[in-house]
Amino acid sequence: MYSDTAEPIKLVFAGSMGAGKSTAIGSIADGEPISTDMPMSEGATDTKSTTTVAFDFATVWLNDGTPLHIYGMPGQDYFSHMRSILLQGALGVVLVLDGIDPDIGSSCEAWLHSLRENNSPTHVVIGITKTDMAPNFSLAPVRAALRRCEVTIPVFTFDARSTEQTTHLVRALLVLIG
Amino acid sequence: MKLSISVAGLSDELRLRLELASKLLAAHRIRAHLQDWDGTKCGLVVVDLADAYGLRVMDLALRREIPVYAFATGNITVDERVRLMPHGLSVKPMAQRLQELMMPPDPVASETSDPLLVTLARNPAWSSGDVAVTHGKRRILLCRSSSRVWANTLSDLLYCKDRFGLHDWQLQPISDPHTIHSDEQFSSSLDSFLTEAALAASLPTFMPGRWRLTEWPDLGAAPEVVVSLRAASLLLRQPMSAIELGGRLGIDDVAVSACLWALLATGLLRSEEGAADPSPTPVVTSPIPAGGLLARLARRFGLM
Numbered sequence: 001m002y003s004d005t006a007e008p009i010k011l012v013f014a015g016s017m018g019a020g021k022s023t024a025i026g027s028i029a030d031g032e033p034i035s036t037d038m039p040m041s042e043g044a045t046d047t048k049s050t051t052t053v054a055f056d057f058a059t060v061w062l063n064d065g066t067p068l069h070i071y072g073m074p075g076q077d078y079f080s081h082m083r084s085i086l087l088q089g090a091l092g093v094v095l096v097l098d099g100i101d102p103d104i105g106s107s108c109e110a111w112l113h114s115l116r117e118n119n120s121p122t123h124v125v126i127g128i129t130k131t132d133m134a135p136n137f138s139l140a141p142v143r144a145a146l147r148r149c150e151v152t153i154p155v156f157t158f159d160a161r162s163t164e165q166t167t168h169l170v171r172a173l174l175v176l177i178g
Numbered sequence: 179m180k181l182s183i184s185v186a187g188l189s190d191e192l193r194l195r196l197e198l199a200s201k202l203l204a205a206h207r208i209r210a211h212l213q214d215w216d217g218t219k220c221g222l223v224v225v226d227l228a229d230a231y232g233l234r235v236m237d238l239a240l241r242r243e244i245p246v247y248a249f250a251t252g253n254i255t256v257d258e259r260v261r262l263m264p265h266g267l268s269v270k271p272m273a274q275r276l277q278e279l280m281m282p283p284d285p286v287a288s289e290t291s292d293p294l295l296v297t298l299a300r301n302p303a304w305s306s307g308d309v310a311v312t313h314g315k316r317r318i319l320l321c322r323s324s325s326r327v328w329a330n331t332l333s334d335l336l337y338c339k340d341r342f343g344l345h346d347w348q349l350q351p352i353s354d355p356h357t358i359h360s361d362e363q364f365s366s367s368l369d370s371f372l373t374e375a376a377l378a379a380s381l382p383t384f385m386p387g388r389w390r391l392t393e394w395p396d397l398g399a400a401p402e403v404v405v406s407l408r409a410a411s412l413l414l415r416q417p418m419s420a421i422e423l424g425g426r427l428g429i430d431d432v433a434v435s436a437c438l439w440a441l442l443a444t445g446l447l448r449s450e451e452g453a454a455d456p457s458p459t460p461v462v463t464s465p466i467p468a469g470g471l472l473a474r475l476a477r478r479f480g481l482m
Contacts, residue, residue, distance in 0.1 A: 138324030156398025
């Protein structure tokens with residue numbers, strides 16, 4: 001059970017580059033997120049030409065005026081040293097996976113291991129984006145990866161642009177914590 | 179319907195016959211496309227067992243669970259999943275063999291007066307595996323193997339979602355969803371779809387006994403149905419009866435039954451054999467304690 005604390009409340013969005021973390025954060029943030037996006041040196045596409053190089057930051061205000069800080073971890077391995085710093089003291093993690101990734105099961109497993117190595121909080125939910133762009137998308141590889149990791153956590157497909165669907169992922173996290 | 183056929187080890191003459199046979203499938207609205215095996219996903223692999231490369235490709239295809247047709251002469255023992263065709267097979271029967279692969283068994287009308295959702299949840303013939311369901315001219319594919327629902331159009335999906343409380347559906351098992359959904363353009367989360375379909379349907383009271391979820395259902399595309407999220411959380415922690423679950427969630431029998439029928443139809447809900455009878459006096463509790471940080475977060479994100 002999470003207890004009240006004087007520390008700022010922190011929620012972290014993790015996941016691969018291009019999965020949609022920044023978009024998801026933007027969809028639930030109160031106000032424009034602060035981003036450290038830079039033009040991509042390689043691998044740019046028509047729909048993604050920048051990538052997060054430090055972290056995204058946004059605030060959601062609770063009804064009593066308490067701020068919930070939301071951080072987006074950079075997806076590239078080059079910035080992996082940032083992970084343990086951002087995860088420290090976090091309420092939970094929303095792991096965002098790319099539905100187009102043909103090896104999404106392995107990516108899921110790798111991220112769960114990475115979160116564990118970086119002292120991630122126990123509570124993790126997984127959101128999978130872009131399933132509408134993956135003609136043969138299947139949830140089976142992700143569920144198989146969770147069984148291999150011996151964890152039972154929510155895995156939701158969602159549209160990162162949708163405030164309601166991203167909010168629903170956060171609700172799942174809160175239900176886990178509660 | 180599209181069928182992509184990869185071939186390996188066929189002689190020019192055999193390949194020509196196969197090509198002609200595949201063109202005949204157009205009469206059945208199947209657009210077949212032949213190509214040399216390149217290791218990528220396809221709907222069917224055709225090989226000649228007299229060729230060493232063909233044998234190798236057959237093994238690879240079987241490992242990837244791709245259907246395989248093989249030309250062979252004489253009594254040859256192969257994996258039971260391989261369908262054999264004699265080398266001398268002419269074009270027309272060859273086309274019939276290909277058509278058999280593409281055309282699943284005829285749809286079966288639902289034999290009970292149960293709503294479709296209940297049939298899918300508890301009828302042993304339809305409560306597991308992938309199923310195509312048809313109402314009038316609208317068909318959707320419910321793929322439990324991938325937790326996806328497929329339709330030709332979003333309109334078909336919405337039409338069908340509103341009619342899961344009816345019984346006049348036709349059902350048909352799907353053996354290879356990769357082959358059959360090649361024409362379906364629109365897909366969505368099966369678990370969310372069933373959750374929303376259950377709410378729109380008039381369903382009987384859920385079955386007695388205690389029930390437990392084995393995995394989280396994919397509820398991401400049903401953000402309006404917060405109660406299912408809370409129900410899933412509780413059913414993952416411990417087995418519960420419908421009465422207990424309703425008590426814990428503070429919802430009525432109709433809502434809890436809808437929630438449980440949907441979860442059972444996803445294939446993720448299991449009966450807990452030998453569990454104790456449901457508690458007659460359930461206590462209404464909120465999953466989030468009132469007051470405190472969690473309660474404030476829950477209020478902000480619409481959980482309370």
